[in-house]
Amino acid sequence: MSTESNIIIDGGFEEGFDGWVLSSQSSIFVEDGATENNHFCRIEPTNTITQYFTIEPETTYRLTLAVRGEAKGNVTIFQTYPTHTSFISDINTNLNAEWHREEYVFTTSADTGHTAFRISVPWNSANTPMDIDLISLVEVPFEYSKPLWVNMTNVSSSSRFFQLNIMTRSDAPEGQINLIYRNGNYVTQMDAVGPDDFNQTGGYSSFAAGDVFQFRAYNSLTGKEYLLCETTYEQLTASGVFNIE
Structure with a gap:
């Protein structure tokens, strides 16, 4: 986050009408x-x-x-x-x-x-x-935070039905919107996550070995997206969680 700098010259009129x-x-x-x-x-x-x-x-x-x-x-x-x-x-x-x-x-x-x-x-x-x-x-700088960790769990005992999970950091801003992409294609949006927030997607049966996933922060005011992390199916389904540096 950058230090706020006033674009207005002499906004307090203490220097006469300098700039006005x-x-x-x-x-x-x-x-x-x-x-x-x-x-x-x-x-x-x-x-x-x-x-x-x-x-x-x-x-x-x-x-x-x-x-x-x-x-x-x-x-x-x-x-x-x-x-x-x-x-x-x-x-x-x-x-x-x-x-x-x-x-x-x-x-x-x-x-x-x-x-x-x-x-x-x-x-x-x-x-x-x-x-x-x-x-x-x-x-106003756009503030966002990388997840603390991500992983993927199979939520079905009888078939392949995967759910993506995100744990946010303690200093994450309130209301961050995260987008998830698989092999470059949009999957889903996670709305309004905050600090120390555990968030889950719905279930998906199409995820498979070799898939590459991206997690991005989304600025709803400008439409810009910011890469948080990129990981693979294998990393997400490994035992434990995939920690984000």
Whole structure:
């Protein structure tokens, strides 16, 4: 797992408007009271703040921000050419006048590149602004874990009817989805395994000597698969379990 790195430049507005492009009525204020020199950005109705950068295709990101005000805002993340929207959402929809954190998670498509990050405040009849601070946009790494061991057991006393078994590690993430392949062909999916979790498939009569099995972790947000281990029929049916390094 990599250390989270904020893509947004000066998301706390402590360096002026370094990295930001402002419309005419978006400006910095200094919060009074216990927060001392904590700067924030106040966006007036029909105004915007924008920043440009590059994001990766088929990648999950987490957006967090602090917001307050009696106006609703909007955040949009989009590619300028060719035009494509990666994420769009209203923010401060409850018109909360107190500082609060909001968080959003989204996954990009294959169409990414030069990207605009824009926060806007639409017109409102009360002509009230919205305040924004502590903006963070970080990549969310896909976390997965190899099994502790795997094996195969014949669950029928009268015929060949095999079941695959997986034991997960104590540090395995919650909700990992595992896929099983036999000789390159999909067999089955094991949903939502967690740490120290013993998981079994249904029974299969077609497994035979010489078969090669792959166990893969599946990222349901991006569709990507990650090889956990590869093993053979002979290793899986040997006495005991097949330990994964």
